[in-house]
Amino acid sequence: MTLSAPGPARNLPQYGALIAVLLANWLLFPDFFAIRLQDGRLFGSLIDVLNRGAPVALLAVGMTMVIATRGVDLSVGAVMAISGAIAATMTGAGWSLPAVLAASLAAGLLCGLWNGVLVAVLRIQPIIATLILMVAGRGIAQLVTEGQIVTFTSPALAFIGSGSFLTVPMPVVLTIVLLAVTALLVRATALGLMIEAVGINRLSSAGAGVNTPVVLVAVYVWCGLCAAVAGLIVTADIRGADANNAGLWLELDAILAVVVGGTSLLGGRFGLVLSVVGALIIQSMNTGILLSGFKPEFNLIVKAGVLLVVLLLQSPTLTLFLPRPRGARPIGTVKPPVAPTSGGAKP
Amino acid sequence: MTASTAPPSAPLLAIRGLSKAFLGVQALDGVDFTLRHGEIHALLGENGAGKSTLIKTLTGVYQRDGGTVALEGREIAPRGVEEAQRLHIGTVYQEVNLLPNLSVAENLFLGRQPMRWGLVDRGAMRRRARAVLQPYGLSVDVTAPLGRFSVATQQIIAIARAVDMSAKVLILDEPTASLDAQEVAVLFKVMRTLRSRGIGIVFVTHFLDQVYEVCDSITVLRNGRLVGERRTADLPRLDLVAMMLGRELEAAAHRIDLGPAELDSRPPLASFKGFGKARSVEPFDLDIRPGEVVALAGLLGSGRTETVRLVFGMDRADKGEATVDGRPARLRGPRDAVRLGFGFCPEDRKKEGIVGELSVRENIILALQARQGWLKPIPRRRQEEIADRFIRLLDIRTPDAERPIQLLSGGNQQKALLARWLATEPRLLILDEPTRGIDVGAHAEIIRLIERLCADGMALLVVSSELEEIVAYSRRVVVLRDRRHVAELRGGEVSVERIVAAIASETPNPIASETPNIEVRQ
Amino acid sequence: MSRKWVISAATAAAALMIGFSGLGAVQAADKKLVVGFSQIGSESGWRAAETKTAKAEADKRGIDLKISDAQQKQENQIKAVRSFVAQGVDAIFIAPVVATGWDSVLKEAKEAKIPVVLLDRQIETKDPSLYMTAVTSDTVHEGRVAGEWLAKQTGGKCAVVELQGTVGSSPAINRKKGFDEIVAKNPGMKIVRTQSGDFTRAKGKEVMESFIKAENGGKGICAVYAHNDDMAVGAIQAIKEAGLKPGKDILVVSIDGVPDIFKAMSEGEANATVELTPNMAGPAYDALIAFKKDGKAPPKWIQTESALFTPDTAKAEYERRKDAY
Numbered sequence A: 001m002t003l004s005a006p007g008p009a010r011n012l013p014q015y016g017a018l019i020a021v022l023l024a025n026w027l028l029f030p031d032f033f034a035i036r037l038q039d040g041r042l043f044g045s046l047i048d049v050l051n052r053g054a055p056v057a058l059l060a061v062g063m064t065m066v067i068a069t070r071g072v073d074l075s076v077g078a079v080m081a082i083s084g085a086i087a088a089t090m091t092g093a094g095w096s097l098p099a100v101l102a103a104s105l106a107a108g109l110l111c112g113l114w115n116g117v118l119v120a121v122l123r124i125q126p127i128i129a130t131l132i133l134m135v136a137g138r139g140i141a142q143l144v145t146e147g148q149i150v151t152f153t154s155p156a157l158a159f160i161g162s163g164s165f166l167t168v169p170m171p172v173v174l175t176i177v178l179l180a181v182t183a184l185l186v187r188a189t190a191l192g193l194m195i196e197a198v199g200i201n202r203l204s205s206a207g208a209g210v211n212t213p214v215v216l217v218a219v220y221v222w223c224g225l226c227a228a229v230a231g232l233i234v235t236a237d238i239r240g241a242d243a244n245n246a247g248l249w250l251e252l253d254a255i256l257a258v259v260v261g262g263t264s265l266l267g268g269r270f271g272l273v274l275s276v277v278g279a280l281i282i283q284s285m286n287t288g289i290l291l292s293g294f295k296p297e298f299n300l301i302v303k304a305g306v307l308l309v310v311l312l313l314q315s316p317t318l319t320l321f322l323p324r325p326r327g328a329r330p331i332g333t334v335k336p337p338v339a340p341t342s343g344g345a346k347p
Numbered sequence B: 001m002t003a004s005t006a007p008p009s010a011p012l013l014a015i016r017g018l019s020k021a022f023l024g025v026q027a028l029d030g031v032d033f034t035l036r037h038g039e040i041h042a043l044l045g046e047n048g049a050g051k052s053t054l055i056k057t058l059t060g061v062y063q064r065d066g067g068t069v070a071l072e073g074r075e076i077a078p079r080g081v082e083e084a085q086r087l088h089i090g091t092v093y094q095e096v097n098l099l100p101n102l103s104v105a106e107n108l109f110l111g112r113q114p115m116r117w118g119l120v121d122r123g124a125m126r127r128r129a130r131a132v133l134q135p136y137g138l139s140v141d142v143t144a145p146l147g148r149f150s151v152a153t154q155q156i157i158a159i160a161r162a163v164d165m166s167a168k169v170l171i172l173d174e175p176t177a178s179l180d181a182q183e184v185a186v187l188f189k190v191m192r193t194l195r196s197r198g199i200g201i202v203f204v205t206h207f208l209d210q211v212y213e214v215c216d217s218i219t220v221l222r223n224g225r226l227v228g229e230r231r232t233a234d235l236p237r238l239d240l241v242a243m244m245l246g247r248e249l250e251a252a253a254h255r256i257d258l259g260p261a262e263l264d265s266r267p268p269l270a271s272f273k274g275f276g277k278a279r280s281v282e283p284f285d286l287d288i289r290p291g292e293v294v295a296l297a298g299l300l301g302s303g304r305t306e307t308v309r310l311v312f313g314m315d316r317a318d319k320g321e322a323t324v325d326g327r328p329a330r331l332r333g334p335r336d337a338v339r340l341g342f343g344f345c346p347e348d349r350k351k352e353g354i355v356g357e358l359s360v361r362e363n364i365i366l367a368l369q370a371r372q373g374w375l376k377p378i379p380r381r382r383q384e385e386i387a388d389r390f391i392r393l394l395d396i397r398t399p400d401a402e403r404p405i406q407l408l409s410g411g412n413q414q415k416a417l418l419a420r421w422l423a424t425e426p427r428l429l430i431l432d433e434p435t436r437g438i439d440v441g442a443h444a445e446i447i448r449l450i451e452r453l454c455a456d457g458m459a460l461l462v463v464s465s466e467l468e469e470i471v472a473y474s475r476r477v478v479v480l481r482d483r484r485h486v487a488e489l490r491g492g493e494v495s496v497e498r499i500v501a502a503i504a505s506e507t508p509n510p511i512a513s514e515t516p517n518i519e520v521r522q
Numbered sequence C: 001m002s003r004k005w006v007i008s009a010a011t012a013a014a015a016l017m018i019g020f021s022g023l024g025a026v027q028a029a030d031k032k033l034v035v036g037f038s039q040i041g042s043e044s045g046w047r048a049a050e051t052k053t054a055k056a057e058a059d060k061r062g063i064d065l066k067i068s069d070a071q072q073k074q075e076n077q078i079k080a081v082r083s084f085v086a087q088g089v090d091a092i093f094i095a096p097v098v099a100t101g102w103d104s105v106l107k108e109a110k111e112a113k114i115p116v117v118l119l120d121r122q123i124e125t126k127d128p129s130l131y132m133t134a135v136t137s138d139t140v141h142e143g144r145v146a147g148e149w150l151a152k153q154t155g156g157k158c159a160v161v162e163l164q165g166t167v168g169s170s171p172a173i174n175r176k177k178g179f180d181e182i183v184a185k186n187p188g189m190k191i192v193r194t195q196s197g198d199f200t201r202a203k204g205k206e207v208m209e210s211f212i213k214a215e216n217g218g219k220g221i222c223a224v225y226a227h228n229d230d231m232a233v234g235a236i237q238a239i240k241e242a243g244l245k246p247g248k249d250i251l252v253v254s255i256d257g258v259p260d261i262f263k264a265m266s267e268g269e270a271n272a273t274v275e276l277t278p279n280m281a282g283p284a285y286d287a288l289i290a291f292k293k294d295g296k297a298p299p300k301w302i303q304t305e306s307a308l309f310t311p312d313t314a315k316a317e318y319e320r321r322k323d324a325y
Helices: A008-028 A045-068 A076-092 A098-122 A126-145 A157-162 A171-185 A191-200 A200-209 A212-238 A250-260 A274-293 A296-314 A341-344 B051-058 B081-086 B104-108 B122-136 B151-165 B181-196 B208-216 B237-244 B260-265 B304-312 B334-339 B349-353 B360-372 B380-393 B410-422 B439-454 B465-474 B496-502 C002-021 C022-030 C047-060 C074-087 C103-111 C139-154 C170-185 C199-213 C229-241 C261-265 C281-294 C313-320
Strands: A034-036 A041-043 A149-151 A239-241 B013-022 B025-035 B041-043 B068-072 B089-092 B169-173 B200-204 B217-222 B225-231 B270-277 B281-288 B295-300 B319-324 B328-329 B340-343 B428-432 B459-463 B474-481 B486-492 C034-039 C064-068 C091-094 C116-119 C133-136 C158-164 C190-194 C223-226 C252-256 C272-275 C301-303
Touching: A008 A045, A008 A274, A008 A296, A008 B225, A041 B340, A045 A076, A045 A171, A045 A191, A045 A212, A045 A250, A045 A274, A076 A098, A076 A157, A076 A212, A076 A239, A076 A250, A098 A126, A098 A157, A098 A212, A126 A239, A126 B319, A157 A171, A157 A212, A157 C229, A171 A191, A171 A212, A171 A274, A191 A200, A191 B496, A200 A212, A200 B334, A200 B349, A212 A239, A212 C229, A239 C199, A250 A274, A250 A296, A274 C199, A296 C190, A341 C091, A341 C281, B013 B051, B025 B051, B041 B051, B041 B181, B041 B208, B051 B200, B081 B089, B089 B151, B104 B122, B104 B151, B122 B151, B151 B169, B151 B181, B181 B200, B181 B217, B200 B208, B208 B237, B208 B360, B217 B237, B225 B237, B225 C022, B270 B304, B281 B304, B281 B474, B281 B486, B295 B304, B295 B439, B295 B465, B295 B496, B304 B334, B304 B428, B304 B459, B304 B474, B334 B340, B334 B360, B340 B410, B349 B410, B360 B380, B360 B410, B380 B410, B410 B428, B439 B459, B439 B465, B439 C091, B439 C281, B465 B496, B474 B496, B486 B496, C034 C047, C034 C074, C034 C261, C034 C281, C047 C064, C047 C281, C064 C074, C074 C091, C074 C103, C091 C281, C103 C116, C116 C139, C133 C281, C139 C158, C139 C170, C139 C190, C139 C223, C139 C252, C139 C272, C158 C170, C158 C199, C158 C229, C170 C190, C190 C199, C199 C223, C199 C229, C223 C229, C229 C252, C229 C261, C252 C261, C261 C272, C261 C313, C281 C301
Parallel strands: B025 B225, B041 B200, B041 B217, B089 B169, B169 B200, B295 B459, B295 B474, B340 B428, B428 B459, C034 C064, C034 C091, C091 C116, C116 C133, C133 C301, C158 C190, C158 C223, C223 C252, C252 C272
Antiparallel strands: A034 A041, A149 A239, B013 B025, B013 B068, B217 B225, B270 B281, B270 B319, B319 B328, B474 B486
16 A cells, blocks of 8 residues: 555655755755744744645646656646636635635636546547646636736635644645545555556556546546645735736646656656655755755756756666665666667667 | 578677576576577577577677677677667567657668758658568558558568668567468568578577478577577477477367257357448357357458457447347447456557556456446455466466566466456456467467366357467357458367368459468468 | 628728718817727736726827737737728837837838837837837836835845846846945945745745745844835735734835735835836827927937835825726
């Protein structure tokens, strides 16, 4: 009942990178690990990493399963904007919190359903299918907010962004809950196996009687839900829905988190926890750069450099040259070369 | 049979004491192999004998642990397929490793396109492509995407590419597995021509006839060790099989005789009336009764595979109706078929059968789990029990149930697929070419298994090109030609001669008036 | 395409017929100035306010304003300008989405003797005669105004953290430049941290959070200077969540003058904002009317006012602006 792909050695690059980035932050900023209570809420840089990393971590949870089916969901950033726009606008119009939450989450589910139907039933390539909503979704959000930043004052909704539960910030709590629910959903049922089977070989899975359209629709719907929750958090956090900027480019961070977490874009085996670790690696760097006082012009370069190292550590070619921990299985864990890239030269 | 050139001082390829281990399992243990100039050399052995490992070590896919490889007396250690290619070692695999989206010409000249003024000279490429393919009797549109052609044609194009790249050593890894008799004949002609040009050919196959037809020498491996090297002319067939199996081959599978009367008295399990699909297979009637084996025979492309795909719902029939247990049945997809108690092992294992990166265990329980639904997961312990039971029952050779199935040999993958369906306790099991690409030992095991299943009351619908095999276990044979069911043989009528006669018989269909080229594998 | 063309042709024909049928109407239309305005789009609240104000100011002066929304695309703007030329408007206003690539279409307008006014942004051209004037704010000056206020307020002694706009964008560069000029003049003023908050609330909040941690829980920070109000609003929340009082423990000064910052000021959580007025069209109309009346060409650059607002007028200003945005 593991949450991650088998093989402890395989997880080393992710955890190692996270620890390395955290230590680097500590060297740059000695109070990095200092945590205190502020108004009944944990306060400190490490908490910032978790708190700010929550939206991308949530997106990564949903994205992991989509990518495991050999798909991708580019629309999650736009779905965040839609969910946030609905939440802020409805709150402003005086709706109660349960109604607001239900509407926002329903919007996310609906967006996921749209993507899922395009991919599973109409068989449009995922990157194209979700591109439609990526472009249109932000427009929909702008329609909802009428192009403005819609602010609200409801403390109940704001609680989702800046409140806390047992001193833990709500975004972190929500991420942990959603991660746990997702993990339970896929690993305590046979859904995880079917997601992996469909991602590795859709034809074979269908031939074995797996209901592939339903599996595909389900992962996109769940991904939409995760995005909606992320959108609620971002909106609640700034007490306003910014349709132009909420979740902008976060789909790319989420994909990156999943890849850094070791799930292949070619589908198949996936690790939810590792994707969240991937999101935390990215956020640790963001926070570290802010604390370090580097010029903002360097932000992207530093980020790219660190990510390159993490991804290189996972490269099958490169790991062959590194000393392997005992028990590591190069044959069993490394993907075989893909026919289109190497096949041409073989005959 | 030998090359006309004077024997050079060093053999073309000399492998001595080659060793390779994976995770402590010795895949190759001190193997010698010698290939001379102008020789066709069969490399034979059962699953797990080490044939693939030997070839992959030779072509640089794996790096050897020990031993030497010398090409014309010069030590070599290629670190990749490209380097092996530069050393004039060309390889053609059973599964064509070309790019289906590119044109035939582009595939032939990939990485070495004729250039003019820094651009690919497409005209020259097309002309040269036609010239390269001409000796193979292939006059295809070289500008069409490769994927549009049959596996057989793709295979020949792959061989043409390797030969054209000035290989001295040509490794053919089960090239004939997907070819029909006519294409095999063409290939052998090419192989003989290449031999006369001094090229050494390593030929891996499961067809013993072909070994005796075309090979000069035979090297047999078993469990990673060398059993021996012989001249083909000096090795009787029975001795060869004994070398491969390490034991005397059991007597050929015996006929089961269930009287037609008794058979026909049983109500059909599944019945198809006017079942068909445009551009796939003409409408046919087919009854399948519990406990019988119905075989579909015919040439490649005669509609055998198309028929079973309709029966399992992989393709959706646009005509006719199906009844199961006397009730109309909906067959809109594999899921319907699974619910009706059908199982299907497809012809293309890699593409439609196995889920490569999943473990043997997960592959075995997949259909059962799919039928139960995702909400009722099979507990891990139960999964392991099922997997272990079938690994033992079918003798699936794998270190453990957690090994990714893609790392198993073809025969063991096939057995795992059988296990996947047997775990669902199907009432009708459909097997499309169950013994293709499988070595002699596994072959016999699968045939025995088919008989046993049928004795247990399971119905079997089998597609096979091996007519003797069909005759051995089938109660009824449906013969197909040109996408049409043309004859049905039952009980005592079933024989190779009659099947061949049915395939070759004159036909009212004017399209098929040209005499089909038939070769029966004895 | 062809159907659209047919419809517009039909409309034109109908307009002609109406024109012929009533000469009086034609004369009335002659007196009324017609201005075509190619607007970038409505990507921000400020942009929407600019459009709204342009309409209101046109009504005030009895000008007939035709607005074309380019949806962030220059090709749409070029199409709009061509169509304005074809319609024979009296003047064309453009809020250019990019700085280059305008020469040929502006030449067409010039040949048709239609004056062009640039709003809000400048263009790059070798031939300045292609447009009559540009109405823009001076973003360097905005930074200067913010800096001067802060210097005065703190007696020239202040450790400032700066929330920059999107890296490389011209308002971010210029607002930093203007502010830095004032810092250089005051030895007691210092920018202790500066980072990009991408002009958004969310990033503004995140960056401010880390500034507070990096500067000893915010005790080392005297003021935050944000390149736009949205980042300032985010920063205010970060300050509050750190247990500090924005506007008192840490002063907040920013630029733009959107309604939300006035609201924050009226609640005592922000201290000053420099307005980037959305009224770009008003001065343009005035220049145009003067030009039409006595042929006097306005200066090449009409600089809008960069007014500073503080909490004492915040409540009234908020009420006034609420609807414009």
